[in-house]
Amino acid sequence: xxxxxxxxxxxxxxxxxxxxxxxxxxxxxxxxxxxxxxxxxxxxxxxxxxxxxxxxxxxxxxxxxxxxxxxxxxxxxxxxxxxxxxxxxxxxxxxxxxxxxxxxxxxxxxxxxxxxxxxxxxxxxxxxxxxxxxxxxxxxxxxxxxxxxxxxxxxxxxxxxxxxxxxxxxxxxxxxxxxxxxxxxxxxxxxxxxxxxxxxxxxxxxxxxxxxxxxxxxxxxxxxxxxxxxxxxxxxxxxxxxxxxxxxxxxxxxxxxxxxxxxxxxxxxxxxxxxxxxxxxxxxxxxxxxxxxxxxxxxxxxxxxxxxxxxxxxxxxxxxxxxxxxxxxxxxxxxxxxxxxxxxxxxxxxxxxxxxxxxxxxxxxxxxxxxxxxxxxxxxxxxxxxxxxxxxxxxxxxxxxxxxxxxxxxxxxxxxxxxxxxxxxxxxxxxxxxxxxxxxxxxxxxxxxxxxxxxxxxxxxxxxxxxxxxxxxxxxxxxxxxxxxxxxxxxxxxxxxxxxxxxxxxxxxxxxxxxxxxxxxxxxxxxxxxxxxxxxxxxxxxxxxxxxxxxx
Amino acid sequence: xxxxxxxxxxxxxxxxxxxxxxxxxxxxxxxxxxxxxxxxxxxxxxxxxxxxxxxxxxxxxxxxxxxxxxxxxxxxxxx
Numbered sequence: 208x209x210x211x212x213x214x215x216x217x218x219x220x221x222x223x224x225x226x227x228x229x230x231x232x233x234x235x236x237x238x239x240x241x242x243x244x245x246x247x248x249x250x251x252x253x254x255x256x257x258x259x260x261x262x263x264x265x266x267x268x269x270x271x272x273x274x275x276x277x278x279x280x281x282x283x284x285x286x287x288x289x290x291x292x293x294x295x296x297x298x299x300x301x302x303x304x305x306x307x308x309x310x311x312x313x314x315x316x317x318x319x320x321x322x323x324x325x326x327x328x329x330x331x332x333x334x335x336x337x338x339x340x341x342x343x344x345x346x347x348x349x350x351x352x353x354x355x356x357x358x359x360x361x362x363x364x365x366x367x368x369x370x371x372x373x374x375x376x377x378x379x380x381x382x383x384x385x386x387x388x389x390x391x392x393x394x395x396x397x398x399x400x401x402x403x404x405x406x407x408x409x410x411x412x413x414x415x416x417x418x419x420x421x422x423x424x425x426x427x428x429x430x431x432x433x434x435x436x437x438x439x440x441x442x443x444x445x446x447x448x449x450x451x452x453x454x455x456x457x458x459x460x461x462x463x464x465x466x467x468x469x470x471x472x473x474x475x476x477x478x479x480x481x482x483x484x485x486x487x488x489x490x491x492x493x494x495x496x497x498x499x500x501x502x503x504x505x506x507x508x509x510x511x512x513x514x515x516x517x518x519x520x521x522x523x524x525x526x527x528x529x530x531x532x533x534x535x536x537x538x539x540x541x542x543x544x545x546x547x548x549x550x551x552x553x554x555x556x557x558x559x560x561x562x563x564x565x566x567x568x569x570x571x572x573x574x575x576x577x578x579x580x581x582x583x584x585x586x587x588x589x590x591x592x593x594x595x596x597x598x599x600x601x602x603x604x605x606x607x608x609x610x611x612x613x614x615x616x617x618x619x620x621x622x623x624x625x626x627x628x629x630x631x632x633x634x635x636x637x638x639x640x641x642x643x644x645x646x647x648x649x650x651x652x653x654x655x656x657x658x659x660x661x662x663x664x665x666x667x668x669x670x671x672x673x674x675x676x677x678x679x680x681x682x683x684x685x686x687x688x689x690x691x692x693x694x695x696x697x698x699x700x701x702x703x704x705x706x707x708x709x710x711x712x713x714x715x716x717x718x719x720x721x722x723x724x725x726x727x728x729x730x731x732x733x734x735x736x737x738x739x740x741x742x743x744x745x746x747x748x749x750x751x752x753x754x755x756x757x758x759x
Numbered sequence: 760x761x762x763x764x765x766x767x768x769x770x771x772x773x774x775x776x777x778x779x780x781x782x783x784x785x786x787x788x789x790x791x792x793x794x795x796x797x798x799x800x801x802x803x804x805x806x807x808x809x810x811x812x813x814x815x816x817x818x819x820x821x822x823x824x825x826x827x828x829x830x831x832x833x834x835x836x837x838x
Contacts, residue, residue, distance in 0.1 A: 572785050575792060583795045583803035603768040603784040615778050632778060
């Protein structure tokens with residue numbers, strides 16, 4: 208059986224850490240799932256030493272989180288693993304929705320060309336983890352396998368973690384602790400921290416099926432199909448010809464019975480007919496939508512499923528977890544380097560609890576549509592689906608999952624409110640839209656030119672229009688304690704000594720950002736707009752930078 | 760010319776800025792389902808009937824209403 212061989216990572220006895228008194232480390236991450244690994248990689252990109260503990264010595268079993276959204280792929284690109292994952296994964300933009308056996312509606316996630324990454328790729332979670340582990344080791348993350356964090360004390364200026372290893376138990380102290388130990392989070396439970404929300408009364412069966420099928424790589428969602436009457440079914444293609452099927456079972460289903468192959472195989476046979484297939488992995492799940500009240504607890508920073516959980520509709524779990532660390536690690540790096548007060552980390556809590564609420568809202572709405580809880584709710588759902596056959600307005604109401612998209616953190620205290628008039632969505636707090644560019648005559652993508660540092664983008668018609676005063680101010684920013692890299696975006700090709708110039712070859716930057724010659728944007732290290740103006744002002748950029756780093 | 764029934768997405772809320780095109784419709788749909796929470800099927804049917812009368816009066820235009828009535832009935836019964 209199986210399309211995948213699980214790697215076993217090298218367990219090194221942590222005897223060097225088993226000292227008395229315990230050692231103090233600057234940064235410790237608990238949990239080597241996708242989110243903990245992303246945190247550790249980002250820490251290394253910011254030059255921080257990081258120690259990562261995981262209770263296991265392999266990757267996660269089963270496909271688990273299979274859909275990685277465009278924004279996540281951009282984050283993975285920044286972390287240096289996007290390309291191989293996109294090559295391995297199955298790209299898709301088209302989603303089809305069926306009522307009974309008739310297609311009623313389809314959507315395209317990226318209707319607008321001129322973006323590096325597709326709307327979504329499907330890839331088994333173990334491939335993502337494998338790639339992240341390889342990258343983490345390459346960057347010098349100190350990963351300790353088979354070390355299970357079982358206890359924690361939150362002190363004012365550090366956290367003290369108790370770990371169990373095959374060599375025995377030991378404690379490690381951390382100036383900062385990133386907690387990525389998953390939905391059941393032993394760390395969160397040990398501290399008795401609240402996580403509130405509600406459980407949905409439904410059960411789903413996941414089956415990973417190896418099959419050479421000639422369906423195209425699109426997402427398919429059925430409401431009430433003949434092969435599974437009265438319930439919903441979701442089909443996704445993953446790498447290695449593995450297909451992921453999610454069957455809604457209802458609340459009364461017996462999970463132990465339903466996972467047995469003799470129950471699963473007939474369901475698949477009615478769905479796939481005479482196709483040859485092999486069952487690779489089966490799991491039954493229920494889900495909750497809930498989040499911690501605060502993602503920060505003294506020196507502990509909760510990320511991913513440990514901090515928030517959503518229903519699976521919309522792929523807002525792993526995707527939002529990776530956006531947590533994307534938003535967190537640059538802030539933590541500035542604080543750890545003494546360049547920002549630790550109040551900056553309160554903005555992590557504010558921005559990511561806002562995003563979690565948005566994810567919970569959207570996935571709850573999808574769940575209510577997909578699994579109606581009353582006859583009336585079911586009637587409205589079916590009415591929307593039937594109207595969707597003919598009428599555009601009803602297609603918008605059909606909610607087969609609002610797929611993960613990044614939040615616009617427009618209310619963040621880090622943003623400098625607009626004083627100049629702009630059109631479009633690239634306002635302070637916006638995740639930055641991509642655009643095709645040229646750099647030194649070579650095709651590049653805007654998102655690949657962004658991130659890891661603050662950046663000051665200046666739009667010009669011709670580089671010669673940039674005056675000497677502005678240029679020297681931009682160069683001074685780069686040399687500042689918190690470096691701000693200049694990025695000149697020009698309508699016409701050009702070059703400036705020692706400064707990156709991007710040529711907006713198709714005018715898509717100008718269109719998407721409502722750029723006019725002279726327009727300026729300050730961009731955060733996580734590729735979000737934090738301020739913008741129609742004209743360059745040295746003092747305005749400096750004030751916005753102070754505000755964006757809680758130094759105001 | 761008579762006004763026609765709008766079949767394009769049309770939900771919005773003044774003062775609210777939308778970054779995703781599905782959000783205004785989802786806002787409405789959630790409010791609709793919430794209105795029916797904890798009602799019996801019979802109570803829900805009554806709420807729906809009252810809702811239709813309220814909205815129909817607001818629309819007022821008989822040309823538009825006849826078109827909506829026709830489309831709502833289409834496909835439900837085979838004539």
